[in-house]
Amino acid sequence: MGCEAQDVGGIGLLINIRPQGAGDYTGRVVYGIALDLDNGKIYSRTNGVWSHGAPGTLGGRDVKLNRLYSCGVTSTIALKPLRERNFISLNFGATPFAYSLPDGYRPQAVP
Numbered sequence: 001m002g003c004e005a006q007d008v009g010g011i012g013l014l015i016n017i018r019p020q021g022a023g024d025y026t027g028r029v030v031y032g033i034a035l036d037l038d039n040g041k042i043y044s045r046t047n048g049v050w051s052h053g054a055p056g057t058l059g060g061r062d063v064k065l066n067r068l069y070s071c072g073v074t075s076t077i078a079l080k081p082l083r084e085r086n087f088i089s090l091n092f093g094a095t096p097f098a099y100s101l102p103d104g105y106r107p108q109a110v111p
Contacts, residue, residue, distance in 0.1 A: 030098045033071070034105055040065050048099040055102040 034043040034055045041060040044051050053059010063069070073079065073090065082088045091097060093107020101107065 032097070032099060034102055035063070035071075036060070036105075037063070037065065043102075045099070055105065 030047055032045045032048075034045075036042070036055060040063045041055070042063050043053065043055045043060040050059070052061070075082075079088065083090075092109040094109045097107070
């Protein structure tokens with residue numbers, strides 16, 4: 001998962017999902033992203049644990065404000081078959097999140 005700017009530069013890769021082999025799968029993994037457009041920060045977490053500091057701290061990665069960004073999930077294999085077989089699911093807020101939102105944040109998709 002990552003973000004790219006419409007002009008020069010971007011945030012790049014936020015979370016790299018790379019299983020080592022089929023035997024390494026140990027259950028459901030939940031990845032999350034929180035974007036703070038007031039302070040120019042983006043934060044990522046895995047299974048509820050923030051990677052580089054929680055939202056509201058000096059951690060996270062810098063986001064240059066007043067730029068257009070495109071954020072999403074990319075893969076070296078087709079995602080549609082994985083979604084159809086329920087190997088992955090995407091939730092932008094239409095249903096409850098596995099982990100609570102940080103204070104002051106809201107989902108992208110309002111239920």
